[in-house]
Amino acid sequence: MSKISSNKENFVVPLLLPKRLAAIQRVLLRWYAEKGRDLPWRHTRDPYKVLVSEIMLQQTQVDRVIPKYQAFLKAFPTVEKLARARRSRVIQCWAGLGYNRRAVYLHEAAKKVLRDFDGVMPITIDALRTLPGVGDYTAGAVAAFTGGSKTAFLDTNIKRVLGRLFFNTKKKRLPAEKKLAEYAQSLVPTKKDEAYFWHHAHMDLGALVCTAAKPKCETCPLKRVCPFPLFRDTIKKSHYAKPQPTFKNSDRFWRGRILDAVRRKKRGVTLGYLKSILVIPPTRAEKITQGLIRDGLVVRIGSTLSLPE
């Protein structure tokens, strides 16, 4: 690495000499071969299965996703089976994962694949981006893990690793997303299979070693090229500590409560019953219920809420 510097207004993008870059790639790929996570969705290049995993992994821990991923694929083994399933069954299957709107998105995505792609899952970033609930990161990941795309994609873990490795992260600032993506792209190995493993390696380093709260620099394969350990002790605690919004009693908490109640009763629940189990003002409960209806997670007929068919 020839230079790492920054000033108040602009980030100076560090130049990586080809030899140095090759060394970083070699070290990280070797580390991944030894220590990378063995995850069920890494045993397949089926774009439907990888899409399911990527949607489930949005804002959800890997350990929670694994059993749900397996159960979901057992219930809906192909994109066609999912597209033809009842919405209520898909929502039932999503129980325990949270962020339930993802179930609706996934169902809608499968329907779109059947309708607009003749039932064949797309594997290019542009086509994947047209599916409901699929953003830049998910499209990039699915394209890379199934279609061999070498386009870099950014998630929180990857951004953090890049920030600590190559930019002045003392102030917890990063270059603009576009610049960061270009930089991430410049690191991707050009060989196809190496690019595939590189994406996984980068993600795993962020998830296992270069973690948000306690980076394990002492055991990191990149400690010799990373400047972060040098100024680590001078960094403010706020770099690590992320204030988490309280989940209990949040709207998301009560959304989950209402939806769980509806899931439990095949014939739906009455608003009166909901009132008896919710300890929040009726106006708030109504607002949250409206959100669930808008998101396609419940339907209201008269005074009964149930899962959509």
Ligand code: SF4
């Ligand atoms: S040395 Fe520390 S900060 Fe740098 S990449 Fe490794 S874990 Fe992250």
